[in-house]
Amino acid sequence: MIAMTKMRAAIMASTAVLLLQLPLASAGAADTLLKNLAGNWTGTGSARQSADSTPEPIKCRIEATIDATSRKLAQTGRCATADRTSTIVGEINHDPENGGYSGRWSTRADGRTTALVGKRVGKNLHLTASAGEAGSVSTIVLTPSGADGYVMVMSKAPGPDGKGGEQTEIRFTRR
Amino acid sequence: MNAPPPSPQSQSSIGFGLERIGVAAVRRPLIGTIAVAIISLIAAFGLMRLEFDDELRNVFRSNSADHQAFEQFEATFGATETDLFLLVEGDTLATAAALNALRDFTIDLRLEDGIASAVSLFSLRRTPDKDGEAPPVIPTEIPNGKDLRILLDAIDDHPLGLGKLISADRRSALVIIAIEEKAQGLNEARVVAETVISLAQGTFSGLGLNTRLTGLPELRTELVDRLLVDQTRVIVLGIALAFLLSGIMFRSVSGSIVTTLPAIVAVFWVLGLMGLTGVRVNLTTSILPVLILVLAFADSMHLSVQSLREQIAGRSRREAALAAIREVGPACVLAALTTSAAFLTLGLSDSYAIRQLGLTGAISTMLSFASVVVVGPLLFELTAHRSMKVPSDTGIFFHALTVFARFCWQIGTRRPLVTVLIGTLLVLAAAWGHSRLRPEFSFKEHLGNHIPAVQAMSEINREFGGSNPVHLLVPLPAEGSIVEPENLDAVKRVDEAVRNLTGSNAVLSFWSLARWLGEDQDEADLVRRLDELIAAMPEHWRSRLWSADGRTALVTVYFGDEGAAATLTKLAQLESAARAAxxxxxxxxxxxxxxxxxxxxxxxxxxxxxxSLMAAVFLAIALIGFAFRSPTIGLISLLPNIFPILVTGSFLVITKEGLHLSSAVALTIAFGIAVDNTIHFLNRYRHERQLLTPIDAVHVTNSSVGPVLVATTIVLCVGLGLTFISVLPMMRLFGKLAMLTFFAALIANLVYLPGLILVGSGKGRL
Structure with a gap:
């Protein structure tokens, strides 16, 4: 009942959702940054299969808990379109030595694991998500929006054959 | 009332001496009381472990080849009847505003715990283009008017839509909700259902749309809830009614206690037994507590009446209780044995549930007997008060019963041969009617049409062609991938044969995916695209299309629940079409x-x-013949006892109900109880015959036992009338059929049996 071949956009979107836990305003203190990510989040937005395609509605619901050291954030949640659900389990770690972020998420539906590497760029956070397939790399940009919200934009460059180019934009608020 | 009958000590007991446990308890009341207390404590422990069976499928568990094949299917593909169906209805459904809400709802559902997926018309995508892009059939911006109508028409024809997502009149849409495996337990599924209902009401109520939830998980929840309420209500009201009836009969509170408490203890013991042995309350065993209550109360009434008669005749309370056990106890034993035998014949069934009912019922009947002959007399000795009044011939109630019994006796004995001939003709006529009885089954039988979930299921049957998946397992001829041309061709042929047969789009198979991709394209291209699809396919989708080992493909079609007969016909047509393909x-x-x-x-x-029923008849007759040490008595009791069954069967034919599962169980058990009348009649006749001629013995028997039989039948019918307040149709049907059986048995025993005895006695054997 869904186009399985082209639904990776939803998966990527749900994966990228977890990056929202990286608040930008408090980037000066790494442990505080992850601590601020703890809580329940909901998001609504749109996902496109390609740059030219019509956007489709997407929603997410994420719960995040921080450990005692405030350096490791465990996350669970779901993202869904009308024909696809991704149940996500992941974690984000902060390295105080280099100030960077790394982590991974896996989706229960297909067992796909996505590796993440992140750094701050001005007020925004830029991250790279690698899904393990050759050439399957997405760029994720998180931008703060108000006191308790973020906007996530995830984009994937078209492949050498010109196909692809998924783009997802989701606005998150605390529940 | 007449004086107590002569002591039966000169005759061998028809109760095989089992009534002596009552005698022992009365002679040593302390030990008897302690024994009752210990058994009750054990029962209390069992009661705490009593559980309700929440699996509808357990009713059909058996060791038949069909069921084993079904178990094998579920082991390979998983359970497929675990989906919930939400019906969204309203005149404004086919508008952009309503459909936007439906899409939001579909997505929101998918975010909820316990829900694996939610499929609505928004889950369908167009055939992928050359770049592999497959946009949703309904775009983000939903149009109104003609453009929307065109889009919805595309949903109807979609190869993966199964014609199930929006009705032809565009007033109903369906959301198919798959529950995660971890949430399929009763309590977890209940939480999921509550979540769905709450979300649906929040989403659609402001838009003037109604929602109804159904599906087997919802029906199962309804059933367990109703079983629980039903059991509590029927048992509590049954006890209250028993108190009231016995109070009226004896015009005394102690009379109520002496007569009713043994029945309460019997039910308590039976529920405890069920808890201890792991027998759960389910669709079949739910009958037992009510049955035991009625049965124990009827026997207890016999004992109480006799005890009081003995006491009035001048005996002490203890001696009166002992004499009553000796007089009525054997008949109670034989009645319990015949009822147990009726239950035991259910053990002939392949069905696990019916066998369980048979065994539990047989043990419960004997427990009930023990409670009646031990607890009743003990209570009589301890609590009976002089204020208890024996039902007497001078009372208006008993007078009416006596007049009725005498009327029956006069009809039956005026010309015995004519009575026997007419009775036998009636038996033959009823046998002809019964032979026209056909099996029937439907889920509605268990829950009733008034239940919202059942009504929603009926609506889905009407508007969407059914929600019950029926699977054809197609063995794949070629090894390797399912997309091997030979495999694809086999699935295609079966898929198309089923589609042609049903004339509907509601067929799902691997070939549906090929149709969605565009079956007219080049074969190599199709195979390549199918391979891509398989690579991205989640496991739970694959498992609904072909087996993990790649040896079997599924072709699934959806049926409505139109009753077993119609379903069997459709299944046969389906099999035939598939074989031909x-x-x-x-x-x-x-x-x-x-x-x-x-x-x-x-x-x-x-x-x-x-x-089983026929076996119960012959077993009971054999038991009676053996107990009375007279094959003739056994034979004579045959006809009056098959008569009620045949009459009730004919009634089912006339009312076009068919023989439902519950009817068949009711007939078997009702027979076991109805035969009690014959036993009590024959028991007294046997006593009277020692001193009197056959005609006088029949007359005296009728005078003394007849009114009690009529009273017992009334008590049984009033007690079973409680089933009419049940919310479960099966319980109500059981009550109705049992009442009819008892009434027919009463007439047979008061009219036909005396005639048979007199004709039989002509040869000096009775």
Whole structure:
């Protein structure tokens, strides 16, 4: 009942959702940054299969808990379109030595694991998500929006054959 | 009332001496009381462990080849009847605003815990283009008017839509909700259902749209809830009614206690037994507590009346209780044995549930007997008060019963031969009617049409062609991938045969995916695209299309629940069409699935129950013959006892109800109880015959036992009338049929049996 071949956009979107836990305003203190990510989040937005395609509605619901050291954030949640659900389990770690972020998420539906590497760029956070397939790399940009919200934009460059180019934009608020 | 009958000590006991446990308890009341207390404590422990069976499928569990094939299917593909169906209805459904809400709802549902997926018309995508892009059939910006109508028409024809997502009149849409495996337990599924209902009401109520939730998980929840409420209500009211009836009969509170408490203790012991042995309260065993209450109360009434008669005749309370046990106890034993025998014949069934009912019922009947002959007399000795009044001939109630019994006796004995001839003709006529009885089964039988979930299911049957998946297992001829041309061709042929047969789009198979991709394209291209699709396909989708080992493909069609007979016909047509489509495949193409197995198993179970019934008849007759040490008495009791069964069967034919599962169980058990009348009649006749001629013995028996039989029948019928307040149709049907059986048995015993005795006694054997 869904186009399985082209639904990776939803998966990527749900994966990228977890990056929202990286608040930008408090980037000066790494442990505080992850601590601020703890809580329940909901998001609504749109996902496109390609740059030219019509956007489709997407929603997410994420719960995040921080450990005692405030350096490791465990996350669970779901993202869904009308024909696809991704149940996500992941974690984000902060390295105080280099100030960077790394982590991974896996989706229960297909067992796909996505590796993440992140750094701050001005007020925004830029991250790279690698899904393990050759050439399957997405760029994720998180931008703060108000006191308790973020906007996530995830984009994937078209492949050498010109196909692809998924783009997802989701606005998150605390529940 | 007449004086107590002569002591039966000169005759051998028809109760095989089992009534002596009552005698022992009365002689040593302390030990008897302690024994009752210990058994009750054990029962209390069992009661705490008593559980309700929340699996509908357990009713159909059996060791038949069909059921084993079904179990194998579920082991390979998983359970497929675990989906919930939400019906969204309203005149404004086909508008952009309502459909936007439906899309939001679909997505929101998918975010909820316990829900694996939610499929609505928004889940369908167009055929992928050359770049592999497959946009949703309904775009983000939903149009109104003609453009929307065109889009919805595309939903109707979509190869993966199964014609199930929006009705032809565009007033109903369906959301198919798959529950995660971890949430399929009763309590977890209940939480999921509550979440769905709450979300649906929040989403649609402001738009003027109604929602109704159904599906087997919802029906199961309804059933367990109603069983629980039903059991509590019927038992509590039953006890209250028993108190009231006995109070009226004896015009005394102590009379109520002496007569009713043994029945309460019997129910308590039976529920405890069920808890201890792990027998759960389910669709079949839910009958037991009510049955035991009624049965124990009726026997207890016999004992109480006799005890009081003995006391009035001048005996002490202890001696009166002992004499009553000796007088009535043997008949109670034989009655319990014949009822147990009726239950035990259910053990002939292939069905696990029916066998369990048979064994538990047989033990429960004997427990009930023990409670009546021990607790009743003990209570009589301890609590009976002089204020208890024996039902007397001078009372208006008993006078009416006596007049009725005498009227029956006069009809039966004026010309015994004519009575026997007419009675036998009636038996033959009823036998002809009974022979026209056909098995019937439907889920509605268990829950009733007034339940919202059942009504929603009926609506889905009407508007969407059914919600019950029926699967054909197609063995794949070529090894390797399912997209091997030979495999694809086999699935295609079966898929198309089923589609042609049903004339609907509601067929799902791997070929549906090919149709969605565009079956007219080049074969190599199609195979390549199918391979891509398989690579991205989640496991739970794959498992609904072909087996993990790649050896079997599924072709699934959806049936409504139109009753077992109609379903069996459709299953046969389905199998025949599938076989014709792939004659080169040697393996059987027997359709399976929960509905299919329910139809086949219920049919088989009902036929077996009919055999059980016949076995119960002959077993009871043999027991009576053995107990009375007279084959003639056994033979004479045969006709009056099959008469009620045949009459009730004919009634089912006339009312076009068919023989439902519950009817067959009711007939078997009701027979076991109805035969009690014959036993009590013959027991007294045997006593009277020692001193009197046959005609006088029949007359005296009728005068003394007749009114009690009429009273017992009234008590049984009033007690079973409680089933009419049940919310479960099966319980109500059981009550109705049992009442009819008892009434027919009463007439047979008061009119036909005396005639038979007199004709039989002409040869000096009675």
């Amino acid at each position: 792939v004659p080169d495949l040697a393996a059987p193409l027997t359709p399976t699935g929960f509905l299919a197995i329910a139809a086949r198993e219920s049919d088989r179970m009902i036929i077996q129950l009919n055999f």
